[in-house]
Amino acid sequence: MDSIGKYEFIAEPFHCDFSGHLCLGHLGNQMLNAADFHSTDRGFGMKYLMNIHRSWVLSRLAIEMTSMPEQYERFTVETWVEDAMKFFTQRNFQVSGNDGKIYGYGRSVWAMIDTETRQPTDIYDIDHGAINQWIVKDKPCPIEKGDRVKMSPNAELIRSIDIYYHDIDINGHVNSIKYIEHVIDLWDIQWFREHRIKRFDIAYVAETHQGDKLHFYREQTGEQTYCIRLVKTDQNTHQDTEVCRCKISFSTKL
Amino acid sequence: MDSIGKYEFIAEPFHCDFSGHLCLGHLGNQMLNAADFHSTDRGFGMKYLMNIHRSWVLSRLAIEMTSMPEQYERFTVETWVEDAMKFFTQRNFQVSGNDGKIYGYGRSVWAMIDTETRQPTDIYDIDHGAINQWIVKDKPCPIEKGDRVKMSPNAELIRSIDIYYHDIDINGHVNSIKYIEHVIDLWDIQWFREHRIKRFDIAYVAETHQGDKLHFYREQTGEQTYCIRLVKTDQNTHQDTEVCRCKISFSTKL
Numbered sequence: 166m167d168s169i170g171k172y173e174f175i176a177e178p179f180h181c182d183f184s185g186h187l188c189l190g191h192l193g194n195q196m197l198n199a200a201d202f203h204s205t206d207r208g209f210g211m212k213y214l215m216n217i218h219r220s221w222v223l224s225r226l227a228i229e230m231t232s233m234p235e236q237y238e239r240f241t242v243e244t245w246v247e248d249a250m251k252f253f254t255q256r257n258f259q260v261s262g263n264d265g266k267i268y269g270y271g272r273s274v275w276a277m278i279d280t281e282t283r284q285p286t287d288i289y290d291i292d293h294g295a296i297n298q299w300i301v302k303d304k305p306c307p308i309e310k311g312d313r314v315k316m317s318p319n320a321e322l323i324r325s326i327d328i329y330y331h332d333i334d335i336n337g338h339v340n341s342i343k344y345i346e347h348v349i350d351l352w353d354i355q356w357f358r359e360h361r362i363k364r365f366d367i368a369y370v371a372e373t374h375q376g377d378k379l380h381f382y383r384e385q386t387g388e389q390t391y392c393i394r395l396v397k398t399d400q401n402t403h404q405d406t407e408v409c410r411c412k413i414s415f416s417t418k419l
Numbered sequence: 420m421d422s423i424g425k426y427e428f429i430a431e432p433f434h435c436d437f438s439g440h441l442c443l444g445h446l447g448n449q450m451l452n453a454a455d456f457h458s459t460d461r462g463f464g465m466k467y468l469m470n471i472h473r474s475w476v477l478s479r480l481a482i483e484m485t486s487m488p489e490q491y492e493r494f495t496v497e498t499w500v501e502d503a504m505k506f507f508t509q510r511n512f513q514v515s516g517n518d519g520k521i522y523g524y525g526r527s528v529w530a531m532i533d534t535e536t537r538q539p540t541d542i543y544d545i546d547h548g549a550i551n552q553w554i555v556k557d558k559p560c561p562i563e564k565g566d567r568v569k570m571s572p573n574a575e576l577i578r579s580i581d582i583y584y585h586d587i588d589i590n591g592h593v594n595s596i597k598y599i600e601h602v603i604d605l606w607d608i609q610w611f612r613e614h615r616i617k618r619f620d621i622a623y624v625a626e627t628h629q630g631d632k633l634h635f636y637r638e639q640t641g642e643q644t645y646c647i648r649l650v651k652t653d654q655n656t657h658q659d660t661e662v663c664r665c666k667i668s669f670s671t672k673l
Contacts, residue, residue, distance in 0.1 A: 178455065178588065179448050179596055185589045194433050201432065212491065236589060237466065329604035330611060334432065335439045335490060342433055350583035354629045357584060375608045
């Protein structure tokens with residue numbers, strides 16, 4: 166089996182925005198699906214890990230796009246493991262069209278946890294370090310690795326939302342893609358008429374549950390770059406905890 | 420070509436809820452995708468209609484399910500036109516598993532409009548009434564047609580939300596599935612631990628735009644049946660208009 170997985174998707178109408186281009190969150194979802202298919206086919210997928218009380222946990226995701234597939238367009242997500250260490254693997258993505266046009270790339274960092282203790286576990290414990298045979302060193306992913314998102318205490322609270330049924334996945338907390346969608350929703354259609362998302366970085370820190378409140382603190386850190394801190398208010402303890410941090414860079418539409 | 424279209428989908432992890440079952444809104448989306456594939460393959464799809472300034476508009480959708488596909492399960496949506504009149508077509512859906520198990524059914528009513536005048540147009544104008552050759556009279560769809568959702572003026576306002584970027588599709592208004600999701604979000608996970616959605620009816624009346632406010636008025640009309648009126652406050656005129664009406668029936672989980 167090839168070390169690189171290749172999966173075709175279609176830009177479904179209701180996964181496209183007002184401009185008829187695939188939404189970044191839905192693209193992220195297809196990247197995570199591709200990651201899941203790739204690891205399942207190679208013996209270290211979520212379903213297998215469930216049996217041995219392990220799970221992959223997405224720690225960071227960065228998506229950098231030159232353009233986005235249009236409504237009804239078929240696109241291919243290629244994914245491969247660039248590197249694996251004891252506690253983290255780096256998995257990359259390439260998004261291309263049927264004509265070979267490259268739309269963009271993604272980078273992700275995953276930890277493996279013990280689902281009972283919720284503690285990180287050694288990735289090389291799985292099938293005697295089998296992940297090693299799938300590492301691809303020579304496929305380029307020409308976008309930068311995500312840096313830690315640095316924010317000052319001056320970031321401004323610009324929205325608070327409630328967490329509902331549709332935000333929650335089988336793990337009982339807000340799914341990784343919903344955070345991305347809520348962050349992008351901080352900008353309106355008027356903004357997206359003139360700008361497109363060039364790059365989106367997200368680092369996941371803690372979990373949010375249905376009934377919690379989610380607060381968005383935003384700070385402009387560059388001409389077209391914003392950092393967003395997501396803080397939850399726990400419904401039971403009323404304590405505030407940072408749950409993730411994002412950085413979003415726009416470019417002006419021509 | 421067969422009059423009945425058959426399309427396979429997968430219950431993606433992030434399209435499943437906390438219980439690991441496909442969310443009804445995502446199933447509805449796959450039904451609409453199936454409708455789109457079916458009509459495109461037979462020469463009366465959205466893309467072709469766009470060229471002649473016509474468009475299908477979903478007027479009503481009813482989904483009635485015995486159970487829901489589970490995470491990673493492959494399921495098939497069959498769709499066919501049950502009837503076509505001058506201004507409306509009736510399109511049905513059957514959802515089944517790979518083992519032939521039937522999960523449930525859907526019924527939908529579509530109008531065709533002129534995209535310039537926004538007025539209904541004669542469906543039989545398209546390709547000399549070509550839709551006639553695709554009508555399937557003998558495939559059963561053993562769920563009731565949707566009745567008009569009757570509500571009293573006593574329905575209670577239980578939530579108001581803002582309409583954001585992700586609610587809006589290429590037509591510039593809230594997409595048909597997002598309404599369903601917002602309505603289902605009126606119930607919490609605790610409720611869904613004990614209940615499942617047996618049937619969901621929605622009738623679309625008017626369009627909602629980004630920046631509008633959406634209000635949910637709810638009324639219990641049966642032991643486990645609720646009707647919901649969705650009213651928008653237009654951001655410019657500040658006028659309230661009914662945009663759709665839903666009826667949702669639950670059954671108690673065993």
